[in-house]
Amino acid sequence: MQYWxxxxxxxxxxxxxxxxxPKSTVPWTGVRNYQARNFMRDQMRVGDGVLFYHSSCAxxxxxxxxxxxxxxxxxPTQFDRKSKYYDAAxxxxxxxxxxxxxxxxxxxxxxxxxxxxxxxxxxxxxxxRRGNRLSITPVEAKHWRQILKxxxxx
DNA sequence: GCCAACGTTGGC
DNA sequence: GCCAACGTTGGC
Numbered sequence: 001m002q003y004w005x006x007x008x009x010x011x012x013x014x015x016x017x018x019x020x021x022p023k024s025t026v027p028w029t030g031v032r033n034y035q036a037r038n039f040m041r042d043q044m045r046v047g048d049g050v051l052f053y054h055s056s057c058a059x060x061x062x063x064x065x066x067x068x069x070x071x072x073x074x075x076p077t078q079f080d081r082k083s084k085y086y087d088a089a090x091x092x093x094x095x096x097x098x099x100x101x102x103x104x105x106x107x108x109x110x111x112x113x114x115x116x117x118x119x120x121x122x123x124x125x126x127x128x129r130r131g132n133r134l135s136i137t138p139v140e141a142k143h144w145r146q147i148l149k150x151x152x153x154x
Numbered sequence: 155g156c157c158a159a160c161g162t163t164g165g166c
Numbered sequence: 167g168c169c170a171a172c173g174t175t176g177g178c
Contacts, residue, residue, distance in 0.1 A: 131159040133175045
């Protein structure tokens with residue numbers, strides 16, 4: 001069992017959007033970074049914990065809890081000419097981009113970036129490290145536990 | 155809108 | 167395979 005932090009831009013898919021989706025589950029489309037893709041393709045397992053994180057917005061931070069809800073499969077948007085995630089170089093027989101479904105179990109209070117940065121013990125959280133821009137990052141078990149505590153989850 | 159940090163591309 | 171130029175991310 002592993003844990004992950006997954007960034008979503010609320011203007012694209014907010015935590016409310018995700019919860020409102022059928023089965024409160026959304027395909028994690030649009031990842032076009034190999035490292036992030038590899039996490040989904042090679043390391044994620046159904047049931048892994050997910051921190052749903054809002055980025056590129058007024059109040060970035062953790063806003064929801066969920067889990068990985070599928071095994072990896074090709075991201076359909078890479079073949080969709082009308083999608084902004086269309087990738088002309090990706091072939092159907094050899095898809096370049098892979099994703100998983102994420103089930104959002106509950107919306108939490110906003111645990112914002114400033115609060116995350118101020119929390120003793122979270123200094124090494126990948127997302128807080130300088131220059132980190134990865135949209136999907138692993139979360140250590142101890143960090144996961146501390147974040148749940150900060151959220152008032154037990 | 156700025157810009158630091160990092161990833162990707164492409165000429166050589 | 168190197169690396170400069172360019173593009174993107176994402177907080178501020």
